[in-house]
Every structure is written in C-alpha cells, then in structure tokens.
Amino acid sequence: MVTGGELDRLLLATGGRPSPLDDLIGRLTGPAVAEIESCAAGPLAPLLCAALTEQLRERGDASDDVVTAVLHGLTGQQSALALLDATDELLSSDVFVASYGVRLHKAFLAGVRTPRPVVAAAFAEGALRLALAGFGDVARTVVMLTPDDPHGLDPDYVARLPRLLGAALDRWGLGQSVGGSLRDTLAELQLIPAAAAAAAFESGLHQIRSAADPGTDDPVALLVAARKNFAHAEAGEESGSDAALYGSGIDAVMAFRRGDELALRQARQSLHRRLGDRADGLRGGHLPAWRRPRAEAGFAWNRLVMILTRALDAATRPAWLDAWSMIDAVVDAYVLDRAVVPLAGPADADSFGRVLRPVITSSLHGRETLLMQLRVAATDDADRVGRLREVVAHLDAPAAVTYDDDNSRLLSLAPSMVAELGLPDAARLAHQVDDDTLRLVEGMAYNAIVRRGSLRDPVIADLLERLTTDLRPCADYTGFVRQYFDALIAETVAFLATRHDLQRSAAVDYLFPARPPPREVRLQDDFADWLRRGLLAGHIDVEVPNVATGRADIKVGFGATRFFVEVKRELRTSARAELERSYLTQAADYSGTSATLGMLLVLDLTSHRAGVPHLSECAWVTRRRPPGSGVDRYLVVGRVVGNRPTPSTYSQPANHPATSDPATGS
Template sequence: MKMSVSERLAQATDDSSTITLEELGTVAEVGAQASELAAKPLAPWLAYSFCAQLRDGAWTDDHTVALLSFVTGMAQQRSYLALRETAEVLLEDERALDLAATTLHDALIPEVDTIASSPLLAGLRLDIALEVVAKTTVAPYRLLALLTGPVQDYPEDFDDPLARALGVAADIWTAPAERARFAITLDELAGRGSEDAAYEGAVEQLRDALMQPSKEDLVGKVREARDRFTAMSRMVEGRDDADAFAQACTALLAFEEVDRAALSESAHAARSIADRRALLGYGMHSRHYTIARHGAELAWTSLAWQLEVAAAEIEEDAFLDTWVAVDAIMKVYEADRQFTNLQTVTTLIRPRLANEIAQRQAMTHQLERVVAIDKRRDESEIATEIYELLDLVHRGRATPRESSDAPEESSPNEPYLNALLGPVSSVLHDLSAPRRARLEEAARQTFVGSFAGDRPKNEIIERLCAGLVAELGENEAFSGMAKADFSLLLVNTVRFLVHVGDNAQTYTAPISPNGAAPLEVDIQNHFHEFLSASDLAGRVGKEHANIAGGRADVVTTFDGARRYVTEVKRELRTAERQSIESAYLAQAAEYQSTNEPLGQLLVLDLTDHSGGTPHLQDSIWVAHRRDASGKVTNSTVIAIVRGNRPTPSAMKQQRPSESAS
C-alpha cells in the first residue's frame, strides 16, 4: 500500500531539516496535501522540507504553488508551538520568505473572530505578521490598522500581546504621527489593566525624550520616564526590564546633576544589569539570542565604564557632558530593546534612535578628552589630525551664523566630518580637497563603530564582539571588572580590524617584488594611536619593560593595576590558524601570567593575498589554554590584520581563454 506524504514525513524523524520534497512524493502529491498538513503537528517538518528543496533540489512553479498552499493552510493551525516553529523556519529562510511573504502575512494577520476565540494564538499570529512586514517589503497597512484600531471589544488575554507588538512596532516606525497613534492605543490598553501596555508607554516616553533637541525638555521627559519605570518595578514583581530602564534614566540624570555618588551607584547598577542580561539568555541557543544578549551586555558595560570615568573626572568640567550620557543611553536602549524584543519576534530588530545633537556632542567630547590627555604627555601619542578635528569644531562654534542661513548640504563623501560638525560644516569650504580627505579619514578612524550613520559596519562589529564574548565566557576570570575592562579593549580591537580592512594603510599595501616588507612597529604604532584616540585614552602605552620579565608591545591599564597586553607580530610565511597559534600564542599568553589571564595577539599577515583576502570573521578568534582537567586557565584574542593585499580593482577574474592556457 502506497504511503501518504504525511506518513513519509512522520517516518523521517532523524533529521527533518534535510528532507527534500522529492523524498516525500511528487510535487502534485505534496501540493494536494500541503494545506491540510499545515494545520497538523507535522507542519514544521514540512516547512523544513520546502526550505531543503529550495536549497538543495530543483524548484519549479509547481513547487511554489505547493508552498503557497501550505502557507495559506497555516491559518488553520491551532497548536501555538507548531505554528511558532513553522513560522520560524520560513522566516529564517530568505528564499522561502521571498516567495511566501505576502501570503504568510495575509493568512496569519488575526481577524476579529480569531482574537475573540483564541487570543493568545491571535497574539502569536500578530507577532508573525509584524515580523514579516519588518523583514520584507510587504505593505504594513493592515497590520498598522489592527495595531491602532479600537480595543474595547478585545478579550483581556489579547491586551498584553497587542501591547508588546505595539512596542516592537514603535521601534520600527518612528514617525511622529505613527508614534502618536501607538501611544493612544497603549494608553487605552493600560487603562484596561495591561502591565505590558504600561511598560511600553514608559518606553515610548523614554524614546521620545532621547530624541529631544532641547536639553531642558530631554531631561524633564527622562525624569518622568524614570518615575514611571520605577513605579512599575516596585508595583509589579519581576519587571527587570522596567528596573533596567529606570537605572538608565537615573544614570543620565546623574550626569546632568554632576552627582559623583549617583554616578558611581549608576555604574554599579549598569554592571549588575549587564550580568543579569547574561543570565536572562542562559540556555537560549538561538543565534539571534546569543548576538542580542552579548550586545546588550556590552552596551550596559560600556555605560558603566563611562559613568565611572565621569565620576573619577567630575572635577574637570570639560570631561562631563549630559549629551554624552544621552548618546550612551541611546546605545543602551537600542541594544537592550533588540534583546528584549526577541520575546515577541524571532528576528533581530534593532531600534533606530536619532539625535544629531547628542551624537555631535559625544563625538566632540571624545576629541576634547583625547586632546586634553595628550597635552599632559611629554610627547604626543595621537595623530595631528585629531587636534585639527577639534580645532574645526571650535572654529565652527565661533563662526557667526545668521538665522536665515540655509542648512549646509552634507557631502556623501564626508559623512563623519558632517556628523561631527553638523550645521557648521561650512568651515570645510576653506580647506583643500586633500586636507578634507585626510581629516575625513581621521574622523572615520576615531569614530568607527560608534557613528550612528554607519549601521552596517556597526552591526558587523556587534556580531563579532558578541561571538567573542561568548567564547571568552569559558574563562572564569572573564567576570566582574576584568570582564568590563577586557570587553572595552575587545570592542576597540574589532573596530580597529574593521577600519583597517575598509581603509588601506601603507603597511597593508601589496609588497613589490624588490620592496621591503612592513615591520611590526608599523602596525604597533597605528594600533597604539588608534586606542589612544578612543574611550581608552590615557590608559594605553607601548613597549613596556618588566612585564612578566619581558617587553610588552601595547599595554592597556585600568585603575593602575589591571593590565592587558596586546602582543604584536608579523607573519611572512603562513597565516593559518594553527600555525599562528603554534608560533606566537605561548609568548602572548605568558605576558598575562602575573595579571588577569586575558590578553591579545595582533598579527600583521603579510602572506600573499592575490587570490583573495579571508573574511573578517575568519580573522579574529579566541584561543584558550587549559589545565589537565580541561578548565580554561588563560584566554587570548587573536586578531589578524591582512596586509600585502591588492585593491579590489586589481583582482581580475581569469578569462576562459586565460584559464584554458
């Protein structure tokens, strides 16, 4: 007796993600049963089969018809878990989603009768429809109508799911009109007793506050948001999310009030929240959860660091600026919401907050702090362009500007300079093109990874850092202050790799047949200069003697005691991972034998790259030393800077005639 598609699917239980449709039957057979199977417990397995067929097998129009029939049938699925897993499979497969996005959205956006009869399932369907719109070009009109429509007839169990969906939507659609409509619905839901609506209402107030151009308005709104978060965390047990944002608001207000005690308390609270974020994600093995969890950890850790620096330097007015706190809190907001939104959607959806004044002031503050520290040294350790950038800012501030002046048109070739100077970018007009290019390069190097306008690059940095932090978690020493210190060094090291990868340096240029190879000192000096113009200004040195009996290349020191060594090497023969570790890892690890067992190895790879340069994700990793029991005793971040590499335009594919010869 011939088996049905359902029976074949039930038998293929070893690895459902690899079953193609061809193994289940003909396209006609699968298509005939697809809609019915979409409502069954086996639906996730059939979704895997469609995706496997797309990936590994032949795909025809008949397959597309069968897939759309299956997606339409998902509207009849009554199992919460089966629907969620089926949707996750399709949402994670770009080709499947491209084919089925509109059908998936239309099939699952909940109707009134579904909301009334199955409010929790309707909430899940709403989340899936929201995620489809967020990831694709499907028009959001039906979704927005549901999110902002009348709520009085909805069952109580639908209130919290709707409120959470509104919170995610508000992080995606940020136009004032849409935010106002979301706020009205949230107020109505909060009035019906929805805790999530009350929380999302406070989040909306914080979001609105952080985008205010007036510091007075911003501080007032932040204070109101803080009070709402605090009240909720006290009234509702377990609202860690509300407590976290209450602490973020308190931190910003501590900057404004120049309160050393409050700054220190807020720094301690931020570190505690970073630790709790790690625990919240413990045991969640989703790739997105890992990235988002460590992204949130790093954002809170960075905030704690800035609060501690502010508390230590509170007597120096030039080092304390409320707008710097605003910029830091915005980064915390974006990273933390990306993490907590995963309770509603399965895709990483990072909010997009914009406050050009806060960004500009934070960039200026970094330059002022770096220059002030450098002036105390006997010899300068930063590029002269840093001084020139700060001089441009001061000249711009001193330039009279008529109220009738039109805003300066930003040059797409100078995004970093325009972000730094804003409305006074006219000071650039007096500069020659080569000098402007040189200053843009200096600004790009100084603010790489922190400039809000460079989202794709920032997200690469975040993903890499999240993975490295996860690997470092195997080392028990990577905790407390050591974790905070080393995480900040790690972030700046990844930024350095990204910057050098995107912007060719003299030491990364192709080596001519009779030319001399660059030296270790070339990349050592550049890395030291890079760190000296970052948040780590004043904590970086090079060629330190008497470190574990030797001379360390670049040393980053915290509180005068905790130090982290970056050993710098060059490689001319082979840059394979195993070879690098065999040649240099022991020396790099030895430098940390008398301090925290965490260090870095920075290698300039000068091997031949005429055939292509390895991807950035293959150029940085963590190497552990273990004792006899397998316990990690030392961890080294190994970062490879690819030199001797041709420009992309020099990389030519061989023509058929050339390859044949």
C-alpha cells in the first residue's frame, strides 16, 4: 500500500498546476529518489509527470536520477486510471518522448508483468502508443500483444487486448510477418467470450483496410467478410455502436453494387440515425486523442453514402434535367477522395472505386446522351478534365463491362452468394439466371449473412459459421435441404451453449455428478423437448422405428426430407477420434435413404476434474463413407458435457504468495 509522502503534499499544494519538478524537489527534507519513486507509484503520479514535463518545457533538461526514479516508480503503479493519466502527461511532451521515449517503453513492457490485469492492459497500451510513434522495440511490442495462449489470460486483460491489436494492425497490419501474428491472435480472441465481440470488430476493420489495399485481388469479398464480423460485434457493449455504424456503411456499398435504391436509402437512414446516437453518446465524454480518428470515421461513411446515393440516382434517372449535376455525381463515385476512407491507418481510397466502377459502368452503357456529354466535357471543361478523362477511359474500355466467364460475372455481381453457397454451387445457379435475378439473389444472401451474424453471441456465431462452411462439400447441402438443416444446426448450437452454461441449466440434473450415471435417454428427451419448443415444433419425432436397420432416436422431418439424430453417452474417453470410432457408423447409417446429412449427440460423462472443453470444441463436422459405397455421409457431432462439478471445486488453497505472471491475475 503506497502512502502519501512529502512530495505528494507539495504536489497537492500546487492546486493541479505544478511547478517544475526541480523546484518541488528542492523543498524536500528527505531523500528525493525515494519520494519520487513512491509518488510515481501512487495516485498522484499524473501530477508528478506533469511537473516533470513542465521542468523540461521551462528549462530544457532534467536530472537523469530524477527521470530514472519516475520510470522505476511507474512500474509499480497499481491504479489503471492513474497510470493512463500519467501516460497522457508524458506522451504529450515532445521533449520528453524524444529524450526518454525508448526508456519509457522498456518501463511499460516491464510493467505489463504486474499481476493486476487491468493495470497490465494500461501498461500495454502505453508501450503500444510509444512503438506506434517510433519509440521502442516493435518486435517486443508485437510479442507482448500476441501471447502464446490467450485462453490462459485473465478475462479483464483479454477484454482490452483486441483494441490494442486493432491499433497495431492500423500501422503494421499489411506486413506479412507482424500482421500475420496480430491477425492470428485476433482470430483466437474471437473464441474467448470476454473478447469475442471486440475481436470481431477489430477483424472487420482490418478487412476493410485490406480491401483498400491496391494489391488486393478481391476487395468485395473482404467487405462481405468484414460485414459478417461487424454483425457479430454488435453484441459487444464497447464496440457495438461502432460496429453497427461500419455495418451500415458496408450495407450502402453493397446495395449500390446491386443497384438496390431502396436498400441504399435505408442504409443512409441507418447511418444518419447511428451518427446521431454516437454524437449523443460522445457528448461530455472523453476520448483519448490517439483513438480519435475512428470517432470521425462515421462522417466519412456518411459522405461516401451521399456520393453513392447521388451516383445511383444519376445512373437510373430516365430524364437528364441537369446534365452537369449528374456528371459530377458519377465522377464523385469514380474518383473517391482519400478523406472518404472510413478508418484510421494506411489505406488507398481507390479500392472503393474498384468495388463500385463496374456497377456504374454497366448502368451507364446504352445511355448515349450521357456518354456523349461525358466525352465532350472531358475535352471542353478545363477544371474537370482530369477526373472526367478517367471516367471516359473506363467507359470506353470493353473489359470494364464484359466478363470472361461465369465465375468473373458471379464474383462481381454476387460475392455474398459465393460466401454462402461456395463457388461451385453459386456458379451453377448463376449460369441459369440473368444479371437482374442474380442481383436479387445476392441481396437475399447478403441479408442472410448479416441477420445470422447479428442475432447471436460472437462465439456461437463463429461456431455456426465453421459448421456450415465444413458442410459445403456435401452435394445435398443446397436449396431447401440446406435451409432445413441450417435450422436444425442453429437450434443444436443454441442447445449446446445453454447446456454448457450451468447457470442457465441448473435444473438439468443429468449434467451433474450422479451415481449411477444418467442414461442417454435423459439427453434424448431433453434435446427433443428443446426442439419442440423452437422453430422446429411439429417436425420432431422420437424413437422412430424401421429406419435403416433399427430405431432412430430423434427424427426431424420436412416431408420427404428427413434428418436423424443419434444420441449416445460416453463414460471412458471424450477424445474426438474415439467418439467417432465408437458411434459414427450407426449415426451415418440412418442417412442412407434421405439427405446425406445427420447428427450425432453425445453425453460426455467422463471425468472433468481439471475443467471442461470450450464450447467451440463441442461441435464439429465429420464424414463417413460405408465400405462399398460411393457416397459420403456428413454428420454434425455435438458433445454435451455432463458429470460437471461446480467451478469452485477446481480451486485449491494457495501454499505460497502469487507470482507476477503477465496479465494472469493469479
């Protein structure tokens, strides 16, 4: 416990306007170094740092012993708020940063090892800010931000890590080595509930930034992936409003590509509403200067959407009452100002032009009057000639409006459909419809992606995404069959998540230790009852006879399309390979006469004295081909973890003082 000393009293006497630190030190009666270190570790550290920077501002230098004492004292700081305020004081001084920034960076890296997770995050933030400014070791900073096992860190530390990773990606994300490490850590954090929403948000920002890189082959696919992440992130308290704002911006871009005027106007209305909500939320609040560019991003989105709205109106209006106004709208959409890029960090606004130009070009071809006006204007108007010549060059290039094959047409007009169905199935569909119908289907697929992401917890959303992705190779996983099976998967994952949380399933006795152990019929009845209470009510039967060579535990039927769920219990081993070896053959046999899709649900009653697996490890897709058959059967395997003691039973009394492992809180 740090107690106030003589220097603390002198700082308080200044009334928040400290004199140069040398003047205060000169009035001390005891050892100055001890007083400085004690003060720097206490609640008045911000005032001490302000006195130090005032010393540098007025007199140009400070004693090396004094600076060393301040830095050493800061590493013992126990208050995150005091540390953040002290950091702001030091980093606001160009003289201090230029002279002592590298030493301060080393002190912050040492401070990250504190056992207090929130304070450790504040040290990490300070170290990152210095490294971003060019003071400090970038490699060591990245190592600090990319721990080997994020799952073992304290939740309070992990919750603050995505924001720091996002800021690092702003600066170093395009580098192959550093950027890869940062992205991998963000991906891991999306599996940890405390950080999932914030990590999804930062991943979405990086995907927009990557779409804005001139070397990106498919910027539209990155925008679709970013939109999915923002939908996941809307569940987060801190990142939710910003994620919704970015999501509305991408909605507008995608609506423009489809030529969907109604959706574009809805996106614009959503942006206006969310910008108003943001202004209300920020009014009277404090946002650090180093985070401010993202706060301004919403207005860049608003300007971009205004450009797109005018351009879409210009391309579809039957009568050209004001040719120059319409030409300007088209030109604005072709040549987007760098200020439009709606995020911090290095980016090239031209990528948005690459996303939008094919649509504008397709809309303008055949409008001979406008094309003639554009060509004349490109030679006659000196003020607009450079921008207009670029537009005309794109319009006159045949490759801008033709497609080499169905795949290029598909990727241009329906990227969301490709993400939903996979390229082979999407290509088969695209081959059968015209461009207008393809854009309509694209809108439906895009809305499905957003809706599926926004309605669920980010960890559950990521699990659903993985399962549906792994099912794509199944030939039956298309059309209505896919819709039905997706509904079953969604209900199953929700069931697994609820039963994984003992607080939400306290009345479910088969989850707790019991002698004799519960039979699988308890899980079968519970799961069937769950399905009957949801969207699949009326489609559920249990103990269905005459299926394959036996009796199926649960049938989910939609007319001629039927899915069967085999329910088992396991007492010895819960290893994935062993569960599949023991039960997969029987579960797969039930799908021999209908869609080649099924489900295996296992009640895991093995010992869990050392803890239980993460929810993301409790469901996966596997396949089996019976001997002599040429058809794979695809099964979703779900594991319900029973025989679970309460979490408090995992704790043991400590026999020695806690060590200072970084950010573990233990």
